[in-house]
């Protein structure tokens with residue numbers, strides 16, 4: 001009798017939380033998924049799977065579920081410890097480390113315009129994997145690094161850096177609409193694309209911008225050229241992704257989606 005009640009208790013206990021790393025995407029594939037849900041927000045499955053982006057600075061637990069004809073299945077994700085290293089960067093123009101009053105005001109206005117993009121919820125225009133934003137994507141990244149500029153700690157690195165010569169074409173990683181294309185204080189000449197389903201891609205530090213706000217672009221289309229505008233120490237492409245507001249490592253979405261952290 002005692003054993004039976006213990007067994008019943010065990011059966012009723014909620015499933016253990018699954019640990020996920022911040023800045024990654026978990027994938028839950030199952031037959032006949034009709035809807036995905038993360039922290040109450042619904043999304044449509046993509047290629048027979050649900051995707052759950054976990055922000056770089058997320059903590060605690062995240063509730064996710066999938067719905068099939070058989071009903072809804074839930075999981076709890078527990079955000080694991082911050083896995084990214086510290087990166088010391090010196091030789092940055094001091095105006096980027098200690099911006100003037102006027103520059104702080106400019107930064108605030110730019111953050112407002114950019115922050116509005118995380119709330120976009122247009123229809124999905126992309127599939128996975130995403131296309132490379134450069135004709136040949138070098139090793140690179142440093143996504144998530146906690147950064148220290150000229151000895152002063154600043155925000156962690158929300159994207160990945162790819163070294164490339166000035167003038168190298170920068171390409172759209174998927175179909176989308178140009179949500180913002182402007183020169184910004186930190187990002188320099190920057191192009192933000194809305195790919196739908198809350199996925200925003202960012203290409204920073206360009207030498208030239210080849211698209212205009214509101215323009216529809218196709219996967220592989222020229223967005224601009226690699227440069228060294230904004231807070232940089234040399235020419236490179238900073239490529240970032242926000243998916244439903246979460247900063248995730250872009251390198252994860254250039255590869256086979258089946259290689260992402262799997263939930264079942």
Ligand SMILES: [Zn+2]
Nearest residue numbers: 159160161238
């Ligand atoms: Zn960067």
